[in-house]
Amino acid sequence: MMDAPTTTKAAEDADGREPGATDTYDTRVPGGKHLPSAGEKKSATADENEPRISEGGSADAVLVRRTLAEIAPVADRVTSYFYALLFIRNPELREMFPVAMDTQRDRLLKALLTAAEHMDDTPVLTSYLENLGRGHRKYGTHSAHYPAVGEALIGALVRYATATWDEETEAAWVRTYTTISQIMIDAAAADERSAPAWWQAEVVSHDLRTPDVAVVTLRPDQPYPFLAGQYTTLETPWWPRIWRHYSFASAPRPDGLLSLHVKAVPAGWVSNALVHRARPGDVLRLGPPAGSMTVDHATDTGLLCVGGGTGIAPIKALVEDVAEHGDRRPVDVFYGARSGHDLYDIDTMLRLQKTFPWLSVHPVTEEQGKLPEAVCRFGPWGERDAYLSGPLGMVRRGVDALRGAGVPAERIRHDFLSELAPTPSDQPRSGACMARTPSMLPSR
Secondary structure (H helix, E strand, O other), X not given: OOOOOOOOOOOOOOEOOXXXXXXXXXXXXXXOOEOOOOOOOOOHHHHHHOOOOOOOOOHHHHHHHHHHHHHHHHHHHHHHHHHHHHHHHOHHHHHHOOOOOOOOOOHHHHHHHHHHHOOXXXXXXXXXXXXXXXXXXXXXOOHHHHHHHHHHHHHHHHHHOOOOOOHHHHHHHHHHHHHXXXXXXXXXXXXXXXXXXXXXXXXXXXXEEEOOEEEEEEEEOOOOOOOOOOEEEEEOOOOOOOEEEEEEOOOOOOOOOEEEEEEOOOOOHHHHXXXXXXXXXXXXXXXXXXXXXXXXXXXXXXXXEEEEHHHHHHHHHHHHHHHHOOOOOOEEEEEEEOOHHHOOOHHHHHHHHHHOOOEEEEEEEHHHOOHHHHHHXXXXXXXXXXXXXXXXXXXXXXXXXXXXXXXXHHHEEOOOOOOOOOOHHHOOOOOOOOOOOOOOOOOO
8 A cells, every 4th residue: 555756756756556455355364363454453462462662673673674684685576476466366456556567566565665674763654654644545545455455465475585484473564564554544544634635736837948857837726735845746647547756846835836847757658748748728636745855944954955857846945945934044055967958947046046145056067076976075064954856876875975974864854765775784984975875675
């Protein structure tokens, strides 16, 4: 029942669909264990016997991570088997997915594994799952759909985690999935009381900035509350059931209009439709806003913003947000692209720089080196809150570079929880700008 962003929110992203299940689906898991259905409460005995969190992490977390480590080399096979179980046992669920599964077939399992990996980081896990739970309403997901997903997950793990799987591990995974699903169910139920499952949004303008980049402005059919730095999921009439993530390119506007920057990527169905086919009058569908890359206006800490390509969209929104709140904190924006021609929004950023004396804009092209390394030539940045948006590879390098330059990890903000999961060996060396690739969860 999960989807997990895996590329820049301002660019094309494959967003997973959600399966569901019938109300009468058997909730027993392999080995005879019972997978609690939505809303089912654990007994007092179960609570008493449940492993407690310790300084080194919970006993469940240790068992879950052993399983993750074992299946990492065969993640493709685990994913295929997971969906085979899901569709064979619940053939009616197949129609909830796009016809072409190749671009996003691993999103559901990957999100489940991501949540399990972060099970001991309660604030991060809860925020991540609540966003997913709210977002999944747009697919028509209901609480009764979750047990089927849990059944398929346990079944796939039983098949491939042969070295680490035992009765104790199975029980840990059942508890973990029950926790994951309940957080999502509760978030969806709370959201249902105040917001629609999706919004209709009319295209009111379409500005082709380069042959492959368009600025698309939308008018939602009802108020769409969001924060600068957040993103939306979007479905077009040309590719039903295929959703993509795009960041908002401005802070909330008085007229309620929404602006997105879209780059047409090779074989990108949605992005190419938005750049080359969409016209004023077309109606799209939006999911709820999500993302935590927002400004804390309770502090006056300076901002370091790094945007690559269309990743400049949420960075621009953050600058507008700071200005609207009357802040005078220093803000440095590094805007990177392959060439000067690809800095399609540089004029806008330079106009903002002239307007606000606290803003400094630094264009960076490939001739000047990689964007994260260029950032490290300035500074120091240790006292700044850092924001990264752009292609995944750039964000990976940027996180390492900034940590190496002395920016505390907790001050580096991006929306790539499912992709940037560093291991203890990824701790940065102080005083150096690094360009390593962090360890990741099982790849597709």
